[in-house]
Structure formats: C-alpha cells, structure tokens
Amino acid sequence: MKQTTIGKQIEISGVGLHTGVDVNMRLRPAPENTGYIFVRTDLDDFEIPASVEYISHCSYATTLMRRGVVLSTCEHLLSALRGAGVDNCFIDLDSIEIPIMDGSSENFIELIEAAGVVTQASPRHILRILERVEYQQGDRRMSVEPAGNFEIDCVIDFQHPFIERQSLKFVFENGSFGKEIASARTFGFTHEIEMLRKANLALGGSLDNAIVLTDTGMLNETPLRFNDEFVRHKILDIIGDLALLGMPIQGKITAEKSGHAVHASLMSKLLKAEHAWEIVEQVD
Numbered sequence: 001m002k003q004t005t006i007g008k009q010i011e012i013s014g015v016g017l018h019t020g021v022d023v024n025m026r027l028r029p030a031p032e033n034t035g036y037i038f039v040r041t042d043l044d045d046f047e048i049p050a051s052v053e054y055i056s057h058c059s060y061a062t063t064l065m066r067r068g069v070v071l072s073t074c075e076h077l078l079s080a081l082r083g084a085g086v087d088n089c090f091i092d093l094d095s096i097e098i099p100i101m102d103g104s105s106e107n108f109i110e111l112i113e114a115a116g117v118v119t120q121a122s123p124r125h126i127l128r129i130l131e132r133v134e135y136q137q138g139d140r141r142m143s144v145e146p147a148g149n150f151e152i153d154c155v156i157d158f159q160h161p162f163i164e165r166q167s168l169k170f171v172f173e174n175g176s177f178g179k180e181i182a183s184a185r186t187f188g189f190t191h192e193i194e195m196l197r198k199a200n201l202a203l204g205g206s207l208d209n210a211i212v213l214t215d216t217g218m219l220n221e222t223p224l225r226f227n228d229e230f231v232r233h234k235i236l237d238i239i240g241d242l243a244l245l246g247m248p249i250q251g252k253i254t255a256e257k258s259g260h261a262v263h264a265s266l267m268s269k270l271l272k273a274e275h276a277w278e279i280v281e282q283v284d
C-alpha cells in the first residue's frame with residue numbers, strides 16, 4: 001500500500017463550536033511523509049503538526065498547542081481524513097478552531113471525495129500493535145491489543161432514555177467509515193450546556209451542529225440519523241484522536257465510557273511502551 005494525499009486544494013467555511021468564531025479552512029495536498037499539519041494563516045503560517053506531543057487539553061474537544069499557539073476541536077476533521085484513507089494533508093485555518101459543520105464528519109468526507117484521493121510513491125507505514133496496553137481511570141477504560149486489522153469495540157453508558165448502554169463494534173474497511181460512522185453527530189445535555197456557556201465554551205453550538213438532549217428527550221426536531229448515533233459518534237471521536245499517532249493502527253481498540261482525555265492517556269502510554277508496537281510498511 002502506498003501513501004495518499006488529496007487531489008487538489010479545497011475550501012470550506014463554518015463556525016467554531018466552542019469559540020463561536022467564523023473560520024475559513026482549506027485542505028491542500030501534501031508531500032509524502034508529511035502527515036497532517038495545521039497551518040495558522042492568521043499567524044504567519046505557523047505550523048502545528050497533528051501529533052500526540054502537541055495535545056494540550058482535552059476536556060470537551062481535543063486541543064493542540066505548539067509554542068503557545070492553539071488549535072482546537074481537531075478530532076472530527078482528523079477522523080474524516082483517516083476515515084477517507086488520506087495520509088498527508090495541509091490544513092490551513094484563519095482562526096483558532098476547526099469549523100464544527102453539522103457536528104459530524106460528513107461535510108469533510110464530501111469535501112475530500114470532491115477533491116479525490118491520490119496515491120503517492122512511498123509505502124504507507126502503520127503502527128502494528130504487538131502487546132496489549134490498557135489505560136483505566138475509575139470506570140473509564142480503553143485498551144489496544146494485537147489484531148489483523150483496525151477495529152474498535154466501543155461501549156457508552158448515559159442515564160438517558162435515548163442512550164442508556166450502547167455498544168458497537170466497528171471494523172475499519174474500505175468505505176465503512178463513510179457509511180457507518182461519518183454522519184454521526186456530536187451530542188450534549190442541556191444542563192451541561194449552561195455550564196459550558198458560563199465557561200465560555202459551546203458558544204457556536206446550536207441544534208444545527210449537535211444533538212441536544214433534555215432530561216427525557218431532545219430539542220432537535222429532526223430525527224436521529226441512527227438509533228445508536230451516540231456510540232457511533234464516540235467511535236468517530238476515537239478515530240480522530242488516534243489519528244494523532246501519525247499513522248494508521250493495526251490493532252483492536254476496546255473503549256468503555258472513554259472520552260478525549262482517556263484517548264490521549266492511552267496514546268501516551270502506548271507510545272512509551274516501545275515493546276508493544278512496531279512501525280511496518282502496510283502490505284495489502
């Protein structure tokens with residue numbers, strides 16, 4: 001398997017979920033072995049590579065920071081790039097946060113499909129898991145173990161009649177991300193939103209970019225896209241956060257009640273456990 005990038009540059013505009021600020025984003029083809037690099041065009045093209053080492057905080061979204069320059073809510077875009085099989089891409093932004101679009105990765109997938117995915121000359125490298133690594137924090141748990149492909153077994157549990165306990169096993173195959181995961185939207189609870197707003201977060205949030213749950217139902221008038229849209233979105237977030245490892249994984253992820261902070265902790269634990277993985281060329 002060879003590395004890939006997008007066929008041409010493409011642009012999209014939207015609002016940042018947490019900042020509420022309008023942002024223009026441009027995806028550009030990148031040379032082999034670039035990975036994903038965010039470029040702050042409003043700050044002299046300052047570059048922030050999408051890498052575990054730049055994770056700054058991850059309470060309600062994954063935020064990167066390099067030398068004090070911040071890039072927020074990168075997970076849904078990175079999920080789309082990884083999900084569409086793109087290895088190398090520059091992401092130009094004229095503000096601090098990736099646009100939230102409809103709260104899922106669907107618009108990004110459409111954009112990437114419109115640009116096309118092109119093959120490059122160098123082989124693709126993957127992170128092959130050799131030994132099981134687990135991270136646990138209270139009742140939140142996440143592990144990665146050897147497997148023949150990339151798969152995610154995810155369980156979420158929320159005291160809400162629309163959610164309760166949802167579990168889904170997703171196997172990463174050609175096209176499966178676009179069909180099963182990409183359109184699942186982010187979600188929040190009305191009691192949580194009040195708290196977020198007080199902390200100057202979720203300022204761009206609306207019923208157009210999130211499922212908003214009340215104690216017994218939801219505010220959105222349009223139906224859910226899947227009965228288990230919530231666990232599908234959790235898988236979307238996991239794929240986006242794991243993209244910060246810099247290459248696809250060959251291994252099985254098991255996640256129970258995980259969130260961005262747990263994803264980040266598992267990744268740093270994994271990277272430190274050098275005997276637990278190897279970097280190899282992807283064969284088929």
Ligand SMILES: [Zn+2]
Nearest residue numbers: 075076186237
């Ligand atoms: Zn998300």
